[in-house]
Amino acid sequence: MTPPRSVLIVGASAAGLSTAEALRRQGHQGRLTLLDAEPHLPYDRPPLSKQVLAGDWEPGRAQLRSQAQLDALDAEFVRGEAAVAFDAGAREVRTATGRVLRADAVVIATGLTPHRLPGQQGQAGMREPAGMQGPAGMREPAGMQGPAGMRGPGQQGLAGVHELRGLDDALTLRAHLTAARRLVVVGEGVLGGELAATARKLGLDVTLVGLGQAILADQLGGRVSGLLTRAHAERGVELRLGVAVEELTSAGGRVTGVRLATGEVLPADAVVVAIGSRPATGWLAGSGLSLGDGVECDARCRAAEGVYAVGDVASWQHEGLGRRLRLENRTNATEQAQVVAANILGADRPYTPIPYFWTDQYDIKIQAHGLPSATAEVSIVEGDPEQGRFAAVYREDGRVTGVLGWNMPKQARVLRQQHLATQPVATA
Amino acid sequence: MKITVDEDKCCGAGSCVLIAPEVFDQREDDGIVILLDAEPGAGQHAAVREAAAVCPGAAIEVSE
The missing domain is CATH 3.30.390.30 (FAD/NAD-linked reductase, C-terminal dimerisation domain)
Structure with a gap:
C-alpha cells in the first residue's frame, strides 16, 4: 500500500491531535490538515471538571501543546469551523462555511455530544430534533451559533442550566458557580462525581441526583461505588440516588429547581446535567459509513478504505475481547491515535488496549x-x-x-x- | 534528548513506566511520576517519545 500523500483529521482534541503528532513522528511527510469547530487551541478535557472549574488552573494551563509545538507539526489548522457532511467514498468533508476538504486518508475524531434532559434548552421551539445536534468535538464558537445549532443552554435556553463538554462550558459554569449557592448535579457517573466534588470545594450546597444506586456503580461495582458514595455524603453532598428526574422547574426563563419522579423538588440556582454522551456522528449521516454506537471500524480502526476513527467516537473490533468496544476515556484517545497513525502509514496493527481510566474526587x-x-x-x-x-x-x-x-x-x-x-x- | 515532567499534570496512570521503565517510575505514596533519567541514551529515545505521546495527563515534555 502506498502511504497517503495527504491526511485530514476531523477534530483536534486529544485523539485528533495525537494522531497528527504520531503521523509526523512515524514519518508522514505529506500534507496534514486538522479541522476543528473549536475556536481554541487544542486543550485537554479531564482538567475542565477539576482544576479549571475550581480555578486552580488558569484556562491556558489545560492547553495540550504550546503554539511553538503546534507550529512544529507543520500542519494546517482550520479552526472554528465544523464539519457538516462527509462522503466516505470520495474522502471529502464539507464544512459549515461550505468549504470542501479532501485527502487520501481521513481520520474521524469528533468525540461526543452530551445527552440532555427534556426541556434543558428552554423554549420548545428552540430544541433540536434528536440526532441533529452538531458534534460536541465540533462546537460552534459562542456567538456564532446558527438556527440549527442552538447550543449552550446557559446562554440560549433555560438560564442556570449547564453541561460540561468544552472549555467554554467550564468557564461559563465556573462564573455561575462563584455566584450561586445551591447546585444540583444530575448524573452519578465520573463527570457528575467530579463536578459535585469541585462544587463542594467551592463552598456550594450540592445535591447529586442519579438513576444508579451509587456514584460510579456501573463502572466500579457495588463495593467501591458504595465507598465513593459514602465519601461524598461525608463531605456534605446531599444524595438522591436511584431516582429519575421528572423535569427542570423554572421561572422567567431561569431554572429554579429539579423535580424528581418521587415528587420532591430540589431548589437550585444552578443545575449541571452530566447524564452521559453519545458519539458525535450526526454529520456522518449519508456518508456511507456504518454508524452504530459510534463509527464502526474493523480491528485496525478502519471505517472504510482510507477512513479511520479514533477516540470517543470510534467503535472498533477488539480482537482480544472478541467483541466491539468503544471507550470514552482520555487514555484511549492517545493510545488509539498511535495505532491509527501506524495503520494509515501502512502497518497492519490491531488495536487491543487494556482500558484505563482515572478520576479524582476530593x-x-x-x-x-x-x-x-x-x-x-x-x-x-x-x-x-x-x-x-x-x-x-x-x-x-x-x-x-x-x-x-x-x-x-x-x-x-x-x-x-x-x-x-x-x-x-x-x-x- | 532532554525530558521534563510536570508533576502537577501527572494523573498517576503509570503509562510511562509501562513503556519506559528505565526512565520513569512512580512515587509509592501518590503515584506521581519520578524521572529516573532526564537525558537518556539513544536506545531509550523511541520509548520515551511514545511515553510522552500517550501520557494521559500530557505531563511529559521531550526536547531534542
Whole structure:
C-alpha cells in the first residue's frame, strides 16, 4: 500500500491531535490538515471538571501543546469551523462555511455530544430534533451559533442550566458557580462525581441526583461505588440516588429547581446535567459509513478504505475481547491515535488496549485498569478502605478482569502488570 | 534528548513506566511520576517519545 500523500483529521482534541503528532513522528511527510469547530487551541478535557472549574488552573494551563509545538507539526489548522457532511467514498468533508476538504486518508475524531434532559434548552421551539445536534468535538464558537445549532443552554435556553463538554462550558459554569449557592448535579457517573466534588470545594450546597444506586456503580461495582458514595455524603453532598428526574422547574426563563419522579423538588440556582454522551456522528449521516454506537471500524480502526476513527467516537473490533468496544476515556484517545497513525502509514496493527481510566474526587484518586465490571467479585489485596488507601482485584469466573487503586496509583499499575499484562483482557 | 515532567499534570496512570521503565517510575505514596533519567541514551529515545505521546495527563515534555 502506498502511504497517503495527504491526511485530514476531523477534530483536534486529544485523539485528533495525537494522531497528527504520531503521523509526523512515524514519518508522514505529506500534507496534514486538522479541522476543528473549536475556536481554541487544542486543550485537554479531564482538567475542565477539576482544576479549571475550581480555578486552580488558569484556562491556558489545560492547553495540550504550546503554539511553538503546534507550529512544529507543520500542519494546517482550520479552526472554528465544523464539519457538516462527509462522503466516505470520495474522502471529502464539507464544512459549515461550505468549504470542501479532501485527502487520501481521513481520520474521524469528533468525540461526543452530551445527552440532555427534556426541556434543558428552554423554549420548545428552540430544541433540536434528536440526532441533529452538531458534534460536541465540533462546537460552534459562542456567538456564532446558527438556527440549527442552538447550543449552550446557559446562554440560549433555560438560564442556570449547564453541561460540561468544552472549555467554554467550564468557564461559563465556573462564573455561575462563584455566584450561586445551591447546585444540583444530575448524573452519578465520573463527570457528575467530579463536578459535585469541585462544587463542594467551592463552598456550594450540592445535591447529586442519579438513576444508579451509587456514584460510579456501573463502572466500579457495588463495593467501591458504595465507598465513593459514602465519601461524598461525608463531605456534605446531599444524595438522591436511584431516582429519575421528572423535569427542570423554572421561572422567567431561569431554572429554579429539579423535580424528581418521587415528587420532591430540589431548589437550585444552578443545575449541571452530566447524564452521559453519545458519539458525535450526526454529520456522518449519508456518508456511507456504518454508524452504530459510534463509527464502526474493523480491528485496525478502519471505517472504510482510507477512513479511520479514533477516540470517543470510534467503535472498533477488539480482537482480544472478541467483541466491539468503544471507550470514552482520555487514555484511549492517545493510545488509539498511535495505532491509527501506524495503520494509515501502512502497518497492519490491531488495536487491543487494556482500558484505563482515572478520576479524582476530593482527596481520592481512583485508577481503574481493565474492565472492572459491576458483576465482578472484588477482593482488597493491599491497604484498607477504612484507612483511605487500598488496591482491589476484580474477578469474573475466577479470571481477573480489572484492577483498581484507591489512593494507590503505583500499586494499581503493578497489579495491572501482574494480572492483566499477559492476558490483556483478552480472555474475557 | 532532554525530558521534563510536570508533576502537577501527572494523573498517576503509570503509562510511562509501562513503556519506559528505565526512565520513569512512580512515587509509592501518590503515584506521581519520578524521572529516573532526564537525558537518556539513544536506545531509550523511541520509548520515551511514545511515553510522552500517550501520557494521559500530557505531563511529559521531550526536547531534542
